[in-house]
Structure formats: C-alpha cells, structure tokens
Amino acid sequence: MVQFLKDQTDNLAERPEHSPESPLSVHSMTVAYQQRPVLWDMEYEARPQSLIAIVGPNGAGKSTFIKACLGLIPIATGAVEFWGKPYSEQRHRIGYVPQRESVDWDFPVSALEVVCMGRYRKIGWFRRIGQEHRKKSLDALTQVGMEDFADRQINQLSGGQQQRVFLARALAQEAELYFMDEPFAGVDAATERSIIEVLRTLKSDGKTVIVVHHDLSTVPEYFEDVLMMNTRVIAAGPVSEVFTDENLRKTYGGKLTLLEEVGESLARATRGEKVP
Amino acid sequence: MGTLTDVSISLPTWGEVFRVLTFQAGFNTSIVIIGATLLGFAAGNIGTFALLRNRALMGDALAHCTLPGLALAFIFASLLGFDGKSLPTLLAGATLTGVLGVITVQLLVRYSRLEQDTAIGAILSTFFGAGVVLMSIIQNLGTGQEGGLHHFIFGQTAAMNRFDAFFILAVAILASAVCLALLKEFRLVCFDEQFARSDGWPVATIDLTMMSLVVLVTVFGLQAVGLLLIVALLIIPAAAARFWTQRLTTMTVVAATIGALSGYFGASASALLPRLPAGAVVVLVSGVLFFGSLLFAPERGVLSSMFSALFLRIRIAKEHFLREVYETREASGVDPQASGIPIALTSLLSARNWSLPFRTLMLLILRLDGTVCTDSDGITLSETGVKESALKVRNHRLWEEYLLTHSEISISHVDYSADLVEHFISEELLKKLEHSLHERGKLSSPVEVPRCLHSVDTEETT
Numbered sequence: 192m193v194q195f196l197k198d199q200t201d202n203l204a205e206r207p208e209h210s211p212e213s214p215l216s217v218h219s220m221t222v223a224y225q226q227r228p229v230l231w232d233m234e235y236e237a238r239p240q241s242l243i244a245i246v247g248p249n250g251a252g253k254s255t256f257i258k259a260c261l262g263l264i265p266i267a268t269g270a271v272e273f274w275g276k277p278y279s280e281q282r283h284r285i286g287y288v289p290q291r292e293s294v295d296w297d298f299p300v301s302a303l304e305v306v307c308m309g310r311y312r313k314i315g316w317f318r319r320i321g322q323e324h325r326k327k328s329l330d331a332l333t334q335v336g337m338e339d340f341a342d343r344q345i346n347q348l349s350g351g352q353q354q355r356v357f358l359a360r361a362l363a364q365e366a367e368l369y370f371m372d373e374p375f376a377g378v379d380a381a382t383e384r385s386i387i388e389v390l391r392t393l394k395s396d397g398k399t400v401i402v403v404h405h406d407l408s409t410v411p412e413y414f415e416d417v418l419m420m421n422t423r424v425i426a427a428g429p430v431s432e433v434f435t436d437e438n439l440r441k442t443y444g445g446k447l448t449l450l451e452e453v454g455e456s457l458a459r460a461t462r463g464e465k466v467p
Numbered sequence: 468m469g470t471l472t473d474v475s476i477s478l479p480t481w482g483e484v485f486r487v488l489t490f491q492a493g494f495n496t497s498i499v500i501i502g503a504t505l506l507g508f509a510a511g512n513i514g515t516f517a518l519l520r521n522r523a524l525m526g527d528a529l530a531h532c533t534l535p536g537l538a539l540a541f542i543f544a545s546l547l548g549f550d551g552k553s554l555p556t557l558l559a560g561a562t563l564t565g566v567l568g569v570i571t572v573q574l575l576v577r578y579s580r581l582e583q584d585t586a587i588g589a590i591l592s593t594f595f596g597a598g599v600v601l602m603s604i605i606q607n608l609g610t611g612q613e614g615g616l617h618h619f620i621f622g623q624t625a626a627m628n629r630f631d632a633f634f635i636l637a638v639a640i641l642a643s644a645v646c647l648a649l650l651k652e653f654r655l656v657c658f659d660e661q662f663a664r665s666d667g668w669p670v671a672t673i674d675l676t677m678m679s680l681v682v683l684v685t686v687f688g689l690q691a692v693g694l695l696l697i698v699a700l701l702i703i704p705a706a707a708a709r710f711w712t713q714r715l716t717t718m719t720v721v722a723a724t725i726g727a728l729s730g731y732f733g734a735s736a737s738a739l740l741p742r743l744p745a746g747a748v749v750v751l752v753s754g755v756l757f758f759g760s761l762l763f764a765p766e767r768g769v770l771s772s773m774f775s776a777l778f779l780r781i782r783i784a785k786e787h788f789l790r791e792v793y794e795t796r797e798a799s800g801v802d803p804q805a806s807g808i809p810i811a812l813t814s815l816l817s818a819r820n821w822s823l824p825f826r827t828l829m830l831l832i833l834r835l836d837g838t839v840c841t842d843s844d845g846i847t848l849s850e851t852g853v854k855e856s857a858l859k860v861r862n863h864r865l866w867e868e869y870l871l872t873h874s875e876i877s878i879s880h881v882d883y884s885a886d887l888v889e890h891f892i893s894e895e896l897l898k899k900l901e902h903s904l905h906e907r908g909k910l911s912s913p914v915e916v917p918r919c920l921h922s923v924d925t926e927e928t929t
Contacts, residue, residue, distance in 0.1 A: 225580075261665045279667075287665040294659045298519065299715045308655050312666050317648050344713040364666070 211275030214239055214368040214399045215260065220269035222252070222259045229255050231423040233269070237368075237416075240397050242390055244404040244414040244430075248443050251421040253403045254290065257370045261287060273368065283312065286366030288357050290373055296346050302356045303341040306331050309363030331362040334392075336385050351382030358386060369393065369400045376405065387413055410434060479739040487735045496738045499624055502632035503730035503749055506688050509639035510697075511704035511726025512646055513680040515719045518705040519657040520677065524587050525569055527698035530685050531591040532568025533561035534598025534694060537619050538605060545608070552615050554631070554690070561619075562686050568594045569678070622693025622746030624734055631690060638683050645680060646719060653677060654715055692746035699750040700726060707757040710764035725760075729753035783890050784821065784829055785838070789856035790863060790889075792848055804857050863889040865900045872904070 215237040222230040230252045237243055245253045258264045260271050262278050273281035286309070306328040307320050314324055332338050335355040340348060345356065354374055361369055375383055390400050390413070401418075404410060410417055410430060417434050419425040419442045426433040426441070483492070490497040517523050540560025545551035568590050575586040602616060618626065646653065655663045656673045664670050681701065688697045708722035733749025762770050796803040821829060830846075833839045838852040848856065866888050867881040892900070 258661075263661055263664055282667045285665075287662060289659065289661050289665075293661055298658045299709065299713050299718050300654065300658060301714070304654070304715075305658070308659070308662065308666075311651060311655055311668070314651070316652070318651075320651065360662075 212239055213237055214274060215401065216272045216275070217260065218270045220259060220271060221267045222255055222264060223267050228267070229422060230259065233420070233424055235418060235424060235427055237399055237401060239399055240394060241399055241416045242394050242414045243399070243401045243416040243418060244410050245401065245418045245420065246404055246407060246410060246442065247420045251442075253420065254372050256420065257372055257401070257403060261285070261370060284367045286361040286364035286369045288361045288369065288371040288374055291350065291354050291357060291376065296353055298345065300345060301342050302337060302345055302348065303328055303332065305345060305356050306359045306363050309360040312364070328359070328363050331359040332356070334362055335359045335389060349379070351378040354378050355382060355385065358389060362389070367398050369398065371400065371402045373403050373405065407439070483739060487738050492738060498629050498632045499627045499738065499745070500731060500734040502627045502635050503624055503691060503734035503745065504727045505632070505635045505639045505730070506684070506691055507700055507704065507726030507728070507730030507749065507753070508723045509635070509642045509726075510684050510688060510700035511708070511722035511724070512719055513642045513677070513684055514701035514705040514726070515708065515715075515722045516646065516653050516657060516677050517681050517701055519715075520674070522678065522681070523698070523702045523705070524584065525572065525678070526681050526685055526701040528572055528587045528591045529565045529569050529682060530689070530694040530697045532594035533565040533686065533689060534595055534620070535601055536560035536562065536564030537616060538598055538601035539564070541605060541616060542601070557619075558686050558689070561689060562682060564594065565686065566682060618693070619689050620693050620695060621744055622689070622691055622696065624691045624737060624745030624749070627691055635687050638687050642680050642684065645676065649673065649676065650716065692749060696746050696750045699753060700729070703750070703753040703757045704729065707753070707760040710760040710767045725753065725756050729756060781829065781832060784825075785833065786859045786890055788829070788833070789838070789852065790859045793856040793860045804853060859889065862892045862897065865897070865904060866892065868904055869900055
C-alpha cells in the first residue's frame with residue numbers, strides 16, 4: 192500500500208500520461224479546509240496551446256482548484272507540475288487573474304499602476320519601474336482597449352473595466368500559461384467580447400489559458416477544452432467530446448434547471464455583482 | 468498641585484507662542500517639539516501602509532501588549548540589581564511582550580475561527596490587564612521609583628531628552644528609507660496579496676518588514692504619546708491623507724506631513740500650556756486635521772459630495788420644471804415653442820412639491836441663469852428658457868419612444884423610467900437615440916419634438 196502510494200506520487204513527469212509538454216499536470220490532488228475535503232483526488236492534464244474552461248456548480252471547488260495549483264492553498268495530498276516541474280521552478284511562465292472581488296478597488300492606485308504590477312517580477316526587488324516596463328504595461332492596457340483609462344483611479348472604473356485592468360496585468364506578466372478566475376463575472380457584453388478576443392490572441396501565440404467559467408451556453412463557442420468538476424473531476428477533454436448532456440447532469444447533479452440558473456443570478460445580484 | 472476648583476489655564480502671550488514655534492524657548496522644549504514632529508512623521512509614513520494592509524488595529528494590540536513587558540523589565544532589572552528605570556531595558560521588555568501579543572493574535576486568526584478584530588480585542592485586553600496587575604505588584608514592592616512607569620500609559624512628552632529625540636530621528640529616517648525602497652513591494656502586497664503570492668513574492672517577509680517598522684514607531688512613541696494613544700498617530704494621519712489623494716506615493720507624503728504637523732503643534736501647545744498632557748494634545752491636533760480633511764477635501768470630502776448632490780438635485784428640479792411648463796402650455800393649446808407668451812408661473816412653481824426654502828432657491832437660480840425673467844405680468848420663461856424646455860421635453864419623449872419600440876415596457880411605465888433617465892442623456896447618447904428612432908421611422912425630422920405618448924397629467928400641474 193505504501194509502495195503503491197509512493198509510486199503514485201513519485202516523479203510525475205516520468206509517468207506516461209504526464210508528459211513534460213503539458214503545461215499543467217495535476218495528480219491525485221486533495222485539498223481540505225478545516226479538515227473538510229473540498230477537492231477529492233483531482234486528476235488532470237491540460238492540453239498545450241488551448242483555451243480551457245473549468246465548469247461546475249457553486250461550491251464545486253473551481254477557484255480552490257486554481258488556487259491550489261498556484262500554491263495559494265496548501266494541498267493535502269497529490270502533486271501539481273508545470274511542464275514536468277514544480278511551480279517554484281516555473282513561476283515565471285505562469286500568469287494569474289484573481290477574482291475581481293478579491294481586492295479593494297478603492298485602493299489608491301491608477302489603472303496603469305495596477306498593470307505595472309504584472310512587471311514587478313521582471314523588475315526585481317527595490318528597483319523603480321523603468322520606462323520600458325511602463326511602455327509594456329501601456330501596451331497591455333491597449334490590448335484590452337483601456338489605454339485611455341491608464342491614469343484613471345481604479346475606483347472610477349466600471350466592473351467590466353476593472354476586469355480588463357486585471358486581464359492587462361496578466362498580459363504584462365508575459366506568461367505561457369494563464370489561470371483566470373471568473374473573468375467574465377459581472378462584465379458587460381463589450382467587455383466579454385474584448386476578453387474573448389484577447390484569449391484567442393493568446394492561444395494563437397501558442398499559450399494556454401485555463402478559465403473558471405459560469406456561462407454554460409458560451410462554453411462551446413469560446414473554448415475547445417473543458418474540465419467539468421464537482422469537488423472531483425467529472426469529465427475532461429475536448430468540448431466536442433465531453434461537453435455532453437450526460438456529463439452536465441453528472442456535474443450539476445441533474446438539477447440544472449432554469450429555475451436554478453435564475454436563482455443563481457439572483458443570488459449574485461444580491462451580493463452586489465452585476466448580472467450580465 | 469492645584470485644587471479641583473483651580474481649573475483656570477493661564478493663556479500664553481503671543482510672544483511666547485512665537486518663541487515656542489520657532490524653537491527659541493530653550494533647548495529642552497525645542498528637543499521635545501522636534502522629537503514629537505519626527506515621531507508624527509514616521510508614524511504617518513508607515514501608518515499609511517499599515518492602514519492599507521488592514522493592519523492598523525494591530526498597532527493598537529501591539530501598544531497595549533507592551534505594558535506587561537515594561538513592568539516585567541522593571542521587576543527583573545530591579546531584582547538583578549540594575550536600574551529598573553533604564554529606558555533601553557524598559558523598551559526591550561516592551562518590544563518583547565508587544566511582539567508576543569501580535570504573534571498570538573496572528574496565531575489565533577490562523578488556527579481558530581476567530582476574526583481578526585475579536586482576536587485583537589481578546590489579546591489586547593488580556594495583556595493590558597496583566598500589565599496593570601504587574602504595575603500594582605511593583606507599587607507594593609515599595610522601591611519608591613515605580614511612579615515613572617505610569618508615564619508610559621498616557622505618555623510624558625516633556626520627559627524626552629536629546630537621546631530619545633535622536634533615536635526617533637533614526638527611526639524616522641529608517642522608516643522613510645524602507646518605505647521608499649520597498650514602495651513597489653508594499654503597494655503590491657497591500658493591494659493584492661494573492662497575486663503577489665502567485666507571482667512568487669515572499670508576502671510574509673514583506674509583511675514582517677512592514678510590521679517591524681510599526682513596532683519601532685510604537686515602541687519609541689510609547690514614552691512620548693503613551694501606549695493608549697500611539698495607535699492614533701498610526702491611523703489618523705493616514706486616514707486623513709486618503710481624503711486628499713488617489714495616489715499611494717502622495718498619500719504617504721501627505722500622511723507623514725499631517726503626522727509631523729500634529730506632533731509639532733501638539734508638542735508646542737503642551738509646552739505653552741504645561742498642564743495639558745502633550746501626547747493627548749498631539750493626538751487631538753491630528754484629530755482636528757482628520758475632521759478638517761473629512762469635511763473639506765475635494766472629491767472625497769463630505770461637503771464636496773454634499774454640494775455635488777445638491778447641484779444634481781437642483782439640475783433635476785430645473786429640468787422637471789421646464790418640462791412641466793412646456794407640457795402645460797401644450798395641453799392648453801398654446802404653441803409651447805413660441806416665446807414671449809406670459810404664463811402664470813407662480814402657480815406652477817407652488818404646484819411642485821418643493822419646500823419653501825428650496826422653492827426660493829430654485830426661483831433665484833432660474834432667474835440668475837436667465838431661464839425665467841420677471842416683468843409686470845409676473846414671471847415668464849425667457850427665450851433661452853423656452854428653447855431649453857423644448858430640448859428637455861424632446862429628450863424625455865425620445866427616451867419614451869425608445870423604450871416602447873426597443874423593449875417591451877408598457878406605455879404606463881415609460882414615463883417614470885424616462886423621468887429618471889432624461890437627466891443623464893449625453894450628446895452622444897442623444898445622437899444614437901435619434902439615429903435608432905429615425906431608422907424605425909419614428910422620427911421624421913431631426914429637430915422635431917415627438918408628440919406626447921400619454922395624456923399630460925394636468926391634474927398634477929394645476
């Protein structure tokens with residue numbers, strides 16, 4: 192038994208199903224909050240150069256999964272590897288867009304200053320933000336159509352604009368693998384289009400983007416791969432193959448009715464989020 | 468000692484005030500003022516980051532938890548035969564239990580389900596209680612020197628000597644240097660801790676650096692301001708600075724300035740009125756600066772937002788009034804766009820649900836901006852007033868048309884919605900509206916005011 196467990200966790204890269212080309216390999220990952228497991232035995236392999244949606248009901252652990260991959264939440268068992276190596280060695284190749292609600296938007300910084308944070312790792316300790324980094328950050332803002340708002344205080348931006356600032360910051364990181372936690376939550380139609388445009392550009396540049404996504408109706412249009420989960424992996428693979436009614440029923444426990452969707456958007460509205 | 472009935476405070480002369488403020492009132496007084504100024508500067512500086520990191524109350528916990536350390540340091544030093552009142556010994560003890568208290572709070576927050584404020588409240592009062600008990604034990608020891616310890620609770624700025632001032636100067640320089648060097652890192656961690664961690668920044672180390680500066684300022688401020696009030700110097704200047712600026716760098720500078728001014732004027736006031744405790748006066752001055760900022764700061768200040776709310780209300784009232792004039796004339800068969808026809812506006816004015824002061828204000832504003840003019844017949848709309856009223860009615864009806872043709876809102880509901888929206892139709896939006904209605908054949912000429920969609924509610928206006 193012990194030997195078996197050891198085999199399971201030893202050197203993921205050498206296992207046939209975990210190729211070093213894969214930007215993200217998750218192996219038997221379990222995560223617990225206060226002894227209550229929230230992710231069970233997750234097994235996942237991301238296909239390189241693809242747009243991947245993570246879908247699942249509320250409380251399925253989608254954000255937790257992303258945070259655990261990024262080392263923001265300790266994992267109880269299992270292993271996560273990026274291109275066959277641990278996170279600490281591949282950090283510079285990974286970008287992150289946290290949930291918009293996770294920060295205080297009344298913070299005294301401008302949009303450009305937030306985007307510059309994506310360059311901090313390259314700038315290094317103690318040093319000022321140089322002209323070249325400022326330029327790259329401005330380019331990132333331009334890419335999301337926000338160049339006119341560079342000097343705007345972030346609390347004067349709409350929800351959609353704030354989301355685009357977060358996206359621009361991730362672009363400024365110049366990563367190869369991106370994790371995005373609900374970038375489409377509470378944004379207007381124009382922002383949604385501009386975000387998906389950016390995602391497609393990233394993909395055509397050979398990058399991989401993993402997105403926590405709530406709107407099931409747009410999954411086939413926006414993404415080519417999908418990870419369907421509800422505290423464990425239900426199905427993963429190309430949307431055309433695994434995004435089936437049966438898997439959806441398994442993921443959402445057969446309760447995916449219109450009523451529930453309406454209830455969910457109501458709950459989001461009462462929490463103060465904008466409902467698209 | 469004065470008696471309770473002897474409450475008069477002899478006011479200083481202007482000459483004395485001038486001498487104190489220009490450092491000519493003797494070496495000791497000057498040292499105290501400089502020391503308090505520097506302390507305020509350092510506290511405002513690092514307090515900005517503590518506030519933005521939501522760690523400001525941690526400074527309070529830290530300060531209260533220093534009391535048992537002060538007492539223990541005194542007891543042990545006395546027992547071992549050293550001078551129990553030696554400042555380095557006392558401050559070492561204070562730092563020890565202060566930091567211990569903060570670590571306890573952190574551990575409680577991490578490993579129990581307690582919220583930070585609960586944990587701070589519990590630990591702060593427990594440590595402070597322990598400190599008070601230890602103080603009374605010291606008094607019972609009867610060494611005859613215990614009186615000095617009490618000064619750490621309320622502070623005794625006047626006791627500051629040049630070495631204390633020198634240490635505070637060193638702390639101020641260190642705090643400024645570290646904040647300058649780590650500005651980028653502090654900003655990142657304060658704004659978005661998760662992103663910082665995912666990006667590989669050692670958040671714990673950066674936090675530790677920040678908190679170390681808070682500890683330094685607190686410990687060196689104990690003697691001057693006292694452990695009950697030192698947290699005020701960390702929080703108040705930073706909170707006041709936030710009203711004035713939207714930039715972190717500016718906020719740091721403004722907070723340090725407000726802190727320094729508080730220290731300067733507070734210590735000066737206390738030098739001039741020797742019976743007032745300096746620490747409390749310093750904090751009071753910062754409180755005055757805070758309320759001044761709260762009231763008078765542009766954009767974020769209370770008065771500024773009250774005025775912009777009032778201006779909006781006046782504009783909306785004016786636009787409603789103009790529309791009502793137009794529609795009343797339209798309903799009574801008069802060409803609403805012809806100017807110069809007098810109409811009894813006095814009754815219209817009183818028909819609006821405006822309070823008397825607001826009505827007077829509105830009439831004054833309407834007259835001043837040339838919307839109405841007064842002649843022998845009473846009040847009439849001026850030519851510009853007529854034009855403006857047609858424009859407002861047009862905006863209102865265009866929006867109603869839009870709602871009817873583009874969404875399925877019933878005709879009985881469009882008026883209310885248009886009432887709200889009409890005040891916020893910009894030029895650009897108006898063009899889009901016109902274009903969209905024109906395409907559907909609802910608008911024949913670009914200047915036409917659409918006909919009214921619902922009967923004008925004349926009951927309301929007569």
